[in-house]
Amino acid sequence: MALGSLRPGPLVEQATEHLREQIVAGRWPVGTRLPGETALAASLGVGRSTVREAVRALAGAGLVTSRQGAGVFVVRTRPDEDFGTRLRRAAVTDVYEARAVVEVQAARLAARRRTAADLAGLESALTARREAAGRGGAALVDADLALHAGVVAAARNPVLTDLFAEFAPALRAALIGLAALPGPDGSGRAPVDGDASHIALVAAVAARDGDEAARLLEAEFAAPPARPRG
Known part of the structure; x- marks a missing residue:
């Protein structure tokens, strides 16, 4: 299922929010590996660098973690709060x-x-x-x-x-x-x-x-x- 193209504007912020919404909604439960950069980029209609920055922001919020050689996995469905x-x-x-x-x-x-x-x-x-x-x-x-x-x-x-x-x-x-x-x-x-x-x-x-x-x-x-x- 495609995630839907993003609107014109700050693409990294939009991509981050779109992926965050999908995680919170349960599309990718805890323990699930996210699709690869190429697949996410195609679904969102953005470049791989934009996806990479969005995933980095999600990791900073405590939602995902990167495992060497295995991919990016969901570890929480609610972001950390300061x-x-x-x-x-x-x-x-x-x-x-x-x-x-x-x-x-x-x-x-x-x-x-x-x-x-x-x-x-x-x-x-x-x-x-x-x-x-x-x-x-x-x-x-x-x-x-x-x-x-x-x-x-x-x-x-x-x-x-x-x-x-x-x-x-x-x-x-x-x-x-x-x-x-x-x-x-x-x-x-x-x-x-x-x-x-x-x-x-x-x-x-x-x-x-x-x-x-x-x-x-x-x-x-x-x-x-x-x-x-x-």
């Missing part, structure tokens, strides 16, 4: 739980490793968060995440910093969505809370009290918020 894509697809509760694991340990390390410059940054972030509280919505979410990012950065662990940076876009989108929910008074703006706990968090880091900093974050992350708390 961490950011998985986070965007994840439930907010799952992201929040993972965030808690990262931030609680980061707070312990921050209390031990923070510098005077770190504390100055946290105080500035705390002030910005308080100023954003009256505006609510995205302004408060952004200011809140900036404060939490400052705590993680003070841990002086680039892996934790990078993990938080990966979480941040998914967290921001979820928390802004929650912020848009009507508050108890029907005002359309969720109530602002958490100021006292964030003041205490910064104070614990300043006092090098890692246990208290961790305890405050554990309390904050005990349950996913029904309203944006940060």
